Amino acid sequence: MIDLSEKQDAQGGAKIAPPDPWDPLVRVTHWVIAGAVLWNGLISKPGGTVHVWIGWIALVVLALRVLWGFVGPREARFASFLPDPRRAVAHLLSLLRGRVREHPSHNPAGAIMVYALWLSLALVIATGLQMTEWKNPVTISEEKAAVAAGDWSVLVNNATESDEHSEDMSLSRLIKQVHELAANLMLVLAVVHVAGVVVESMALKRNLVRPMIRGRS
Amino acid sequence: MRWPVTLPAKGRSFPIALASFIVLQAVAALFFVADVTADLWTTALGAHSVLEALVTSVLLIGIVLSVAQLRWTLREMEMQGRALEVASGDFVRFIERQFDSWSLTDAERDVGFLALKGCDIREIAELRGRAAGTIRAQLASIYSKANVAGHPQFVSYFVEELLSRASERSQDQREDQPKAAAS
Numbered sequence: 001m002i003d004l005s006e007k008q009d010a011q012g013g014a015k016i017a018p019p020d021p022w023d024p025l026v027r028v029t030h031w032v033i034a035g036a037v038l039w040n041g042l043i044s045k046p047g048g049t050v051h052v053w054i055g056w057i058a059l060v061v062l063a064l065r066v067l068w069g070f071v072g073p074r075e076a077r078f079a080s081f082l083p084d085p086r087r088a089v090a091h092l093l094s095l096l097r098g099r100v101r102e103h104p105s106h107n108p109a110g111a112i113m114v115y116a117l118w119l120s121l122a123l124v125i126a127t128g129l130q131m132t133e134w135k136n137p138v139t140i141s142e143e144k145a146a147v148a149a150g151d152w153s154v155l156v157n158n159a160t161e162s163d164e165h166s167e168d169m170s171l172s173r174l175i176k177q178v179h180e181l182a183a184n185l186m187l188v189l190a191v192v193h194v195a196g197v198v199v200e201s202m203a204l205k206r207n208l209v210r211p212m213i214r215g216r217s
Numbered sequence: 218m219r220w221p222v223t224l225p226a227k228g229r230s231f232p233i234a235l236a237s238f239i240v241l242q243a244v245a246a247l248f249f250v251a252d253v254t255a256d257l258w259t260t261a262l263g264a265h266s267v268l269e270a271l272v273t274s275v276l277l278i279g280i281v282l283s284v285a286q287l288r289w290t291l292r293e294m295e296m297q298g299r300a301l302e303v304a305s306g307d308f309v310r311f312i313e314r315q316f317d318s319w320s321l322t323d324a325e326r327d328v329g330f331l332a333l334k335g336c337d338i339r340e341i342a343e344l345r346g347r348a349a350g351t352i353r354a355q356l357a358s359i360y361s362k363a364n365v366a367g368h369p370q371f372v373s374y375f376v377e378e379l380l381s382r383a384s385e386r387s388q389d390q391r392e393d394q395p396k397a398a399a400s
Contacts, residue, residue: 024236060246
């Protein structure tokens with residue numbers, strides 16, 4: 001009944017806190033990417049058609065979010081959460097001491113996490129594209145259908161190409177390793193990200209997940 | 218004391234729908250772009266691939282326009298929210314001035330606000346941790362200071378002010394329109 005926002009204003013909160021809710025594009029891209037990472041990291045068959053489809057969708061959604069980082073509302077722009085390791089460490093220390101400050105966009109530690117997640121996602125996507133020779137999922141499923149129907153010419157073409165360049169073989173093995181390493185790194189980062197949100201929510205005594213789903217009801 | 222200002226839920230579902238649509242559009246566009254570039258790479262430039270390239274670029278322009286539309290809608294909503302906050306701030310200031318002129322005590326002001334918000338005596342008593350009898354006495358004192366017969370008249374005193382402002386505003390808008398059209 002009695003609005004608490006005035007009280008929070010007096011403490012220098014509310015007014016400079018992150019948006020509640022986040023803007024719709026941030027919310028949609030956040031959950032699509034979260035779903036894509038979890039599905040491709042834990043459920044879908046590596047190299048399968050679904051896996052490639054999801055990878056391509058993640059590529060588009062990441063590209064959209066990057067575009068939004070330049071043209072979106074203030075709190076969604078990169079300019080409001082530039083990576084600053086020193087402030088990130090300071091924020092983590094203040095969290096340990098139990099005295100957290102509100103920030104208008106992502107907090108400095110959260111911002112570092114955002115960039116770490118995006119960079120590893122970009123790495124996973126780039127290596128994934130290289131592994132599938134930049135063929136789009138439609139072509140890949142068409143080729144698979146052709147092979148299943150008994151037309152092995154696609155396989156022959158692919159095989160001769162890789163036999164000719166044995167150096168390429170070790171390079172492609174390296175790319176595959178980077179792909180898997182970056183994917184696992186991303187899953188670990190995602191766990192840390194969720195843990196960070198929980199800790200920060202408890203420190204601020206405010207549910208930080210809700211603004212990412214929907215705003216005040 | 219501030220009154221919580223929230224936009225109606227109806228207006229808020231549009232941007233989320235638009236954002237989801239942009240994501241879908243972008244996914245669709247990427248496959249077209251990939252297909253067209255693959256075609257242009259492997260086959261000679263023909264009527265088919267030119268048309269495909271045209272369709273793809275139209276799709277891409279559509280995405281850019283959707284993003285601009287979303288950006289515009291969000292800015293509009295932000296401005297509306299701020300205007301609403303200003304208006305509600307004005308109204309609260311008006312109420313406070315009125316309370317001042319009736320020289321209500323601090324306790325009476327709080328009870329008066331809650332009564333205006335539509336709380337009944339039991340709810341106000343609960344919120345303030347006082348006995349219902351105390352609240353009833355405070356309300357009676359407020360009504361006598363405001364020279365109104367009871368709760369309905371007390372509320373309508375402020376509603377009248379709100380309505381007269383609304384009609385002033387719509388008159389202002391009517392006067393503004395010809396000017397806007399002329400310029």
